Amino acid sequence: MITLTSDFGTPYPAAMKGVILQTCETRIxxxxxxxxxxxxxxxxxxxxxILPEFPPAVHLVVIDPGVGTDRNALVIQAGAHYLVGPxxxxxxxxxxxxxxxxxxxxxxxxxxxxxxxxxxxxxxxAPVAAVVHExxxxxxxxxxxxxxxxxxVDLTFPEANITESEIVGDxxxxxxxxxxxTNIPGSHLRGESVAAxxxxxxxxxxxxxxxxxxTPLITIGSHGNVECAVNQGRGDDAFNLGVGDQVVLDIYxxx
Amino acid sequence: MITLTSDFGTPYPAAMKGVILQTCETRIxxxxxxxxxxxxxxxxxxxxxILPEFPPAVHLVVIDPGVGTDRNALVIQAGAHYLVGPxxxxxxxxxxxxxxxxxxxxxxxxxxxxxxxxxxxxxxxAPVAAVVHExxxxxxxxxxxxxxxxxxVDLTFPEANITESEIVGDxxxxxxxxxxxTNIPGSHLRGESVAAxxxxxxxxxxxxxxxxxxTPLITIGSHGNVECAVNQGRGDDAFNLGVGDQVVLDIYxxx
Amino acid sequence: MITLTSDFGTPYPAAMKGVILQTCETRIxxxxxxxxxxxxxxxxxxxxxILPEFPPAVHLVVIDPGVGTDRNALVIQAGAHYLVGPxxxxxxxxxxxxxxxxxxxxxxxxxxxxxxxxxxxxxxxAPVAAVVHExxxxxxxxxxxxxxxxxxVDLTFPEANITESEIVGDxxxxxxxxxxxTNIPGSHLRGESVAAxxxxxxxxxxxxxxxxxxTPLITIGSHGNVECAVNQGRGDDAFNLGVGDQVVLDIYxxx
Numbered sequence: 071m072i073t074l075t076s077d078f079g080t081p082y083p084a085a086m087k088g089v090i091l092q093t094c095e096t097r098i099x100x101x102x103x104x105x106x107x108x109x110x111x112x113x114x115x116x117x118x119x120i121l122p123e124f125p126p127a128v129h130l131v132v133i134d135p136g137v138g139t140d141r142n143a144l145v146i147q148a149g150a151h152y153l154v155g156p157x158x159x160x161x162x163x164x165x166x167x168x169x170x171x172x173x174x175x176x177x178x179x180x181x182x183x184x185x186x187x188x189x190x191x192x193x194x195x196a197p198v199a200a201v202v203h204e205x206x207x208x209x210x211x212x213x214x215x216x217x218x219x220x221x222x223v224d225l226t227f228p229e230a231n232i233t234e235s236e237i238v239g240d241x242x243x244x245x246x247x248x249x250x251x252t253n254i255p256g257s258h259l260r261g262e263s264v265a266a267x268x269x270x271x272x273x274x275x276x277x278x279x280x281x282x283x284x285t286p287l288i289t290i291g292s293h294g295n296v297e298c299a300v301n302q303g304r305g306d307d308a309f310n311l312g313v314g315d316q317v318v319l320d321i322y323x324x325x
Numbered sequence: 326m327i328t329l330t331s332d333f334g335t336p337y338p339a340a341m342k343g344v345i346l347q348t349c350e351t352r353i354x355x356x357x358x359x360x361x362x363x364x365x366x367x368x369x370x371x372x373x374x375i376l377p378e379f380p381p382a383v384h385l386v387v388i389d390p391g392v393g394t395d396r397n398a399l400v401i402q403a404g405a406h407y408l409v410g411p412x413x414x415x416x417x418x419x420x421x422x423x424x425x426x427x428x429x430x431x432x433x434x435x436x437x438x439x440x441x442x443x444x445x446x447x448x449x450x451a452p453v454a455a456v457v458h459e460x461x462x463x464x465x466x467x468x469x470x471x472x473x474x475x476x477x478v479d480l481t482f483p484e485a486n487i488t489e490s491e492i493v494g495d496x497x498x499x500x501x502x503x504x505x506x507t508n509i510p511g512s513h514l515r516g517e518s519v520a521a522x523x524x525x526x527x528x529x530x531x532x533x534x535x536x537x538x539x540t541p542l543i544t545i546g547s548h549g550n551v552e553c554a555v556n557q558g559r560g561d562d563a564f565n566l567g568v569g570d571q572v573v574l575d576i577y578x579x580x
Numbered sequence: 581m582i583t584l585t586s587d588f589g590t591p592y593p594a595a596m597k598g599v600i601l602q603t604c605e606t607r608i609x610x611x612x613x614x615x616x617x618x619x620x621x622x623x624x625x626x627x628x629x630i631l632p633e634f635p636p637a638v639h640l641v642v643i644d645p646g647v648g649t650d651r652n653a654l655v656i657q658a659g660a661h662y663l664v665g666p667x668x669x670x671x672x673x674x675x676x677x678x679x680x681x682x683x684x685x686x687x688x689x690x691x692x693x694x695x696x697x698x699x700x701x702x703x704x705x706a707p708v709a710a711v712v713h714e715x716x717x718x719x720x721x722x723x724x725x726x727x728x729x730x731x732x733v734d735l736t737f738p739e740a741n742i743t744e745s746e747i748v749g750d751x752x753x754x755x756x757x758x759x760x761x762t763n764i765p766g767s768h769l770r771g772e773s774v775a776a777x778x779x780x781x782x783x784x785x786x787x788x789x790x791x792x793x794x795t796p797l798i799t800i801g802s803h804g805n806v807e808c809a810v811n812q813g814r815g816d817d818a819f820n821l822g823v824g825d826q827v828v829l830d831i832y833x834x835x
Contacts, residue, residue, distance in 0.1 A: 071346065073339075079756030080612035081626050084583075085802075087609055088633030091581065098609070099342055099353075102335035107757065108812050116336050123343030123447070135812055138787020138799075187787040189802030192633070246334030247362065277393020277442040289393075292340075292444030302363050302390060326601070328594075354597055354608075357590035371591050378598030378702070501589030502617065532648020532697040544648075547595075547699030557618050557645060 071127040072203055075101040075117060076191060077108060078132070085189070086130065086196040093200035101129075108135035110160045112313060114225050115243045115251075117164035119293055126150035128206075130191075130199040133160050138187035141223075143179040143194055145202060145209070145216060152209065154179075154199040156190075159225025177216040230254045237319040239296070241311050248304025249297050250311045254319055256290030266320040267298055267309060278302070288319075326382040327458055330356040330372060331446060332363060333387070340444070341385065341451040348455035356384075363390035365415045367568060369480050370498045370506075372419035374548055381405035383461075385446075385454040388415050393442035396478075398434040398449055400457060400464070400471060407464065409434075409454040411445075414480025432471040485509045492574040494551070496566050503559025504552050505566045509574055511545030521575040522553055522564060533557070543574075581637040582713055585611040585627060586701060587618060588642070595699070596640065596706040603710035611639075618645035620670045622823060624735050625753045625761075627674035629803055636660030638716075640701075640709040643670050648697035651733075653704055655712060655719070655726060658684040662719065664709040666700075669735025687726040740764045747829040749806070751821050758814025759807050760821045764829055766800030776830040777808055777819060788812070798829075 072090060076083055083103045090098060101120055106112045113133035121129055126149070134156040142157035148168040153161040157178075165174040184193040202209040210216055230239035230253050239254035259265065262274045265288060273280075273287050281287045283302040286309065291297035296319060299305040306312065327345060331338055338358045345353060356375055361367045368388040376384055381404070389396075389411040397412035403423040408416040412433075420429040439448040457464040465471055485494035485508050494509035514520065517529045520543060528535075528542050536542045538557040541564065546552035551574060554560040561567065582600060586593055593613045600608060611630055616622045623643040631639055636659070644651075644666040652667035658678040663671045667688075675684040694703040712719040720726055740749035740763050749764040769775065772784045775798060782796050791797045793812040796819065801807035806829060809815040816822065 075336075080614040081585075081630055082755070082802075084609070084611040084630050085633045088630065088635070091609070092633070092635050099339070099346070101339040104335040120336055120339050120343065123340045123347070125343075125347050136789045139789045186800070186802040186804075188799060188807070192802060245337070279391045279394045289443060290441070292441040292447065294441075297443070330591075354594070354601070356594040359590040375591055375594050375598065378595045378602070380598075380602050500592070534646045534649045544698060545696070547696040547702060549696075552698070 071097045071099060071125070072199055073099045073101050073121070073124065073127055073129045074103070075105065075113070075129065076103045076132040077105045077113070078103045078191070082189065082191065085192045086132070089192055089196040090130075090200045093197065094204050096203055099124075099127075105133060108133065109313075110135065110158050111225065112243050114160045114163045115227065117160065118167045121151065121153075121164045122167050124151075128152045128154065128199050128203045129164070130195055131155035131160055132191035132195055134158065134190065137190050142219075143181065143190065143198070144222060145177045145179060145198065146174055147177070147210070148174040152199075152202050152206070154195050154202060156195075157223050159223045162222070162225045163227065176219055176222050177210065178219045179216060227253055232258070235320075237321070239317045239319065241313050241315045241317060242295070244306045244311075244313060247299075248306045249291065249299045250305045250309055250317075251291055251293060252296045252298065252317050252319075254296040254317065256294050256296055258319070258321060259288070259290060259296060262321050266318075268318050269320075270309075272298075326352045326354060326380070327454055328354045328356050328376070328379065328382055328384045329358070330360065330368065330384065331358045331387040332360045332368070333358045333446070337444065337446065340447045341387070344447055344451040345385075345455045348452065349459050351458055354379075354382075360388060363388065364568075365390070365413050366480065367498050369415045369418045370482065372415065373422045376406065376408075376419045377422050379406075383407045383409065383454050383458045384419070385450055386410035386415055387446035387450055389413065389445065392445050397474075398436065398445065398453070399477060400432045400434060400453065401429055402432070402465070403429040407454075407457050407461070409450050409457060411450075412478050414478045417477070417480045418482065431474055431477050432465065433474045434471060482508055487513070490575075492576070494572045494574065496568050496570045496572060497550075498568060499561045499566075502554075503561045504546065504554045505560045505564055505572075506546055506548060507551045507553065507572050507574075509551040509572065511549050511551055513574070513576060514543070514545060514551060517576050521573075523573050524575075525564075527553075581607045581609060581635070582709055583609045583611050583631070583634065583637055583639045584613070585615065585623065585639065586613045586642040587615045587623070588613045588701070592699065592701065595702045596642070599702055599706040600640075600710045603707065604714050606713055609634075609637075615643060618643065619823075620645070620668050621735065622753050624670045624673045625737065627670065628677045631661065631663075631674045632677050634661075638662045638664065638709050638713045639674070640705055641665035641670055642701035642705055644668065644700065647700050652729075653689040653691065653700065653708070654732060655687045655689060655708065656684055657687070657720070662709075662712050662716070664705050664712060666705075667733050669733045672732070672735045673737065686729055686732050687720065688729045689726060737763055742768070745830075747831070749827045749829065751823050751825045751827060752805070754816045754821075754823060757809075758816045759801065759809045760815045760819055760827075761801055761803060762806045762808065762827050764806040764827065766804050766806055768829070768831060769798070769800060769806060772831050776828075778828050779830075780819075782808075
C-alpha cells in the first residue's frame, strides 16, 4: 500500500499515481491533497494524526516549498512503515509517533538529475516510493542511491506550559470544520463544566452537540487535546484563533 | 467493497480508511467528503441518488451533527447492501430506495465506550463497517453488539402537490453546478416548450446546451425530476432558490 | 485500469464509479473532478499532461458542456490506451501525445437512447468505458455500436511566435497554485538570469524557492514550458494573467 499526501489540489496528484502505477500494482490511498499550501508544520501535524491509523505502508508526502533547491530528499524507515518526502521536517513527527519508544532511520536519496526542478513529487518521490514498495523488506539494499544519515531537519510541536493557576498553550492546527486544535492535553479538562479561553468563559462539553448550534465551547478532540469549537459553526472565527496563536486556559470558573 | 460518505473534507476520511484497512483488504470507494456540513437532509438525498448505482456493498456514512450525544448508531441491511452510520435519518431514503417494495432491517450498534466523543467515524463506524464487510453474509451473527430495533429516526422528502392549474413543489438539493433539483416529477414537463417557475417564464429543454450559455431554463435532471438550471451558469443564483424553498410550476404558457 | 476525469465536483463521479463497478472489478483512479467547469480547452491541456504518465488504461473523460445535444460520443484508441468521452476536442491533444508519431483511431458511439439527457457520464460514457475495459484487446469487435469515423472535433493549442527580438506566447492554463503555464518552450530561457514578461523584468530561476517568498519570477515548469509564478504565492494574481492571455517574453535584460 502507498499513501499520498500533498498540497497539490487537482490534478498533479494524478501524475504521481500514474508514475507509481508504471512500476507497481499496489493499492494507492489518498491521505489528502488539500492541505494548507506550503505549510510544513500543519502537514506534519496531520500526518502525525493520520498515519498511525494505517497498517504498514509506504507514505509518499510532498509538501515541499523548497522543491528544486538543495534541500535533501529522504526515505525514513519507521518500524514497518516507510516515509518518502522532502527533508524539511514534514515527515518527522509522524515517524516519531509510528515508532513510539523505538528509533526511526533516516536515509538520503541522492538523485543525479530530475526531469524537472519544480515537480519532484512526480520525478523523484513517486518513483522512489514505488521502488521502496516493490523491494520491501529490503528497500535499502535495493536502492543504490540511498545512504543513511544522522542529520536532518527536525520538527517538534511546542508543549503547553502548565502552572497551578493557568495553562498556556498554542494552536497546532485548524481542521476543515474550523475546530481549533491546541496542544493542551485534554486530561486537564476532566470534571470541569466551564473554563475560560483567553479570558472568555465557555462551556466544557463531551461533544459539540451538547450545546445548541452556534454556541462556542471547548471539548476534547479526537487527538486527545483541548479543542475550541462551535456546534455547527467555526471555532476559528468565534475564538479569533489561527495556527500558532497562544491559548490561555483557565480551568476554574472565572465568575 | 466499502463506500465512504462524509462531510469531513480533508483529512479525516483518511483516518477512517486506515482503520478499515487495519481490518480488511477490500476496495474502498469515496462517494464524497464535501457534502454540505451537518446537513442530514442533503446527504440523505444524495445517498438515495448514488448508492443504488453500486453493486452490493457496505456503505459507511458519517454526516453526524449529533456525534458524541446519545443518538444511536445503526447498521441497516437493505437487500445485499449494508449501511452503517448515525441514527439521524441520513441512511433511510437510500435504504428504502435500495429495497424497492421489500423491507430493510435496522440494527442498533451498542458500544460501551469509544476512543473519542468527537470522531465516531474513526472510532465506531469505520471499525463496524469493516467487521460487517468481513462477516458477510452473516454480519448480524458475528456482531455481538448488534440488536434489531423497530424505532429509528425516519426521514422522508416532501412530495409535490399537483392540481389542475399548477404544481407546487420544493427544492430538494442544489448540486455542485448550482442546478436546482426539485421534487416535481419530470413527467409533468413532457411536450411543453415553455413553463413558468414561480411566475417566471422559461424554456423547457431536453438538456442545458439547447439554450445559449447564460440562459435560465428548466429540464428533466438525471434523477428524473424537474431541474431549474442555467446553461454554463448557476440555476440557484438565477432563480434565487435554495434547499427547502417552494417552487410553483405552471406548465401552461403564461403569455 | 480506468481513470476518471470530470468537472463534476461531488458527488456525481461516484455514480459513474458505481456504474463501472456493476460491470467490472478493475482499479479506478481519479485524475480529478475539480477541473474548470465546462472548460474543454483547460481539460484538454491537463489530460495531455497527465495521461501519458499512466500505463495503458481506459480513460473516461466527461467535460461536456454539450451533453444531451447531438454532439457525438467517442472512443479513441491511442496505442494501448483507450479514451472515452464527448466529441468536443477534449480527448484529442492527449490522444495525439499518447501516440507520438503514430496514428490514433476514432470511433463513434451510437446509442439509441439514454436514461437521461443530462448525465451521459453515468448513462453512456461509464457503461461504454467498462465494456471497453472488459473486452480489451478486442473492444471494437465487441461493441456493436462503435463505428470508425474520420471527422471529429479537433483541438490544438496555439504555438508561441518566436522572433529574434521577442517571443509572443499564450497562457495555456493556470494550475491550482496559481502558476501561469505558457506555451513558450523553456529552452528559450536557459542561461538567462533575468527576463521580461509583458515588459516587467523578473528573475529567471530553476525553481520557486530560489527567490524569497512573495517574489514574482519565471521558471521552467514540470511541462517544460515557461511558467510565471510567485514563490509561495499566486502567479496569476501577480502577473495579472488568465487562460488565453498573451505573454510577451523578452529574454534580454531590459535595463
